[in-house]
Amino acid sequence: MKSGFGISELDNLLGGGLDKCTVNLIVGRNGIGKTILASQWAAQGAKNGEKVVYLSTTLVPKSCETYLSRFHFMEDIYEKIHWKFQEIESKSFIPLTKEKIDQTIREEFGIGFDEVDRFVFDSASSLEKALGDPVLYRRALRYLADMCYENDVTAIFIEEAPYYGEWSEARHIAECIILLDLLRVPTGYARALRILKKYRTDHPLDYIPFEITENGIELKEGRYVRVNYEFKFELDK
Numbered sequence: 001m002k003s004g005f006g007i008s009e010l011d012n013l014l015g016g017g018l019d020k021c022t023v024n025l026i027v028g029r030n031g032i033g034k035t036i037l038a039s040q041w042a043a044q045g046a047k048n049g050e051k052v053v054y055l056s057t058t059l060v061p062k063s064c065e066t067y068l069s070r071f072h073f074m075e076d077i078y079e080k081i082h083w084k085f086q087e088i089e090s091k092s093f094i095p096l097t098k099e100k101i102d103q104t105i106r107e108e109f110g111i112g113f114d115e116v117d118r119f120v121f122d123s124a125s126s127l128e129k130a131l132g133d134p135v136l137y138r139r140a141l142r143y144l145a146d147m148c149y150e151n152d153v154t155a156i157f158i159e160e161a162p163y164y165g166e167w168s169e170a171r172h173i174a175e176c177i178i179l180l181d182l183l184r185v186p187t188g189y190a191r192a193l194r195i196l197k198k199y200r201t202d203h204p205l206d207y208i209p210f211e212i213t214e215n216g217i218e219l220k221e222g223r224y225v226r227v228n229y230e231f232k233f234e235l236d237k
Contacts, residue, residue: 003118003154005037006044006073009219010193013208015201018176021152022199023145025170027159028180032191033212034158035059036071037180038120040216041156043073046080050117055084055109057126071216084109088126096136098143105147113151123158124170138169145173175199183207183224192224 004017011017018024018041026034038054045052056064061083069078092104105111113119121127121144128137141157148155159170161179171177177196182189192207207224210217 003041004044005041006047007040007217007219009208010217013195013203014176014198015203018154018156019200020154021149022175023148023155023157023173024176024178025157025159025174026178026180027161027170029161029182032180032182033210033217034180035068035122036212037178037217038122038156038158039068039071040073042081042118042120043077045118046077051082051115052080052118052120053082053084053111053116054120054122055086055111056122057086057088058123059085061085070214072214073216084111088130090130090132093127093131093140096131096139096143098146101140101143102147113147113153116151116153119148119153119155121155121157123160125158125160128159134169138172141170141173171197181207185224190224193219 001020002011002015002017003020004011026038028034042052042054059067064083064085065078068074086109092108093101105113111119124141127140128134131137131140144157145155147153157170157174161181174197176198179194179196181192181194183192190209191211192209194205194207195203204223209220209222209224211220212218
């Protein structure tokens with residue numbers, strides 16, 4: 001069973017879409033299109049009659065509706081998605097136990113995972129900043145992932161890609177990772193995405209160009225292939 005984005009080219013590259021009842025990651029720089037891509041996936045679920053919950057930690061209701069409802073994929077769909085707008089505070093998760101997270105998600109965020117088909121956490125980076133400790137963040141992500149698996153929820157976590165340093169621990173728990181990036185090309189810069197990981201699917205390794213249009217994210221023809229490599233192949237002497 002697959003949980004598609006409604007973007008035919010991307011779903012094909014993913015072997016039909018995300019695997020149902022899995023935890024997945026969309027990562028990229030600020031403003032690259034992560035929220036748009038995740039909301040397309042959410043909208044597709046709502047069109048299929050699934051219960052979709054979208055937790056936003058950065059947008060406010062009015063700006064979210066004004067921003068996302070202008071895309072064609074949200075026509076007659078926006079109100080069918082269960083939008084939750086919540087600032088993340090560390091005190092809501094301390095002491096950090098699975099029971100405490102479940103209580104916070106239910107009581108403060110108004111989300112019961114036992115009633116959800118698709119879940120978007122936009123963005124998990126807010127939780128990382130609130131906890132301020134990579135070990136605690138890894139534990140919190142694991143608890144959230146366990147809750148999704150136990151309740152057969154298909155989830156997308158969104159993270160901001162760091163300009164320097166290592167990515168967070170979310171990359172280890174995700175079954176699929178989609179990276180959105182801005183590439184330097186001969187003509188300037190271009191948006192492109194890359195499927196870094198996708199279990200059970202022979203996915204492409206190159207960057208696929210995309211544009212943000214009134215239809216949302218649209219993949220373009222072709223691939224961006226790296227020209228300069230760090231290693232050079234030589235035959236044994």
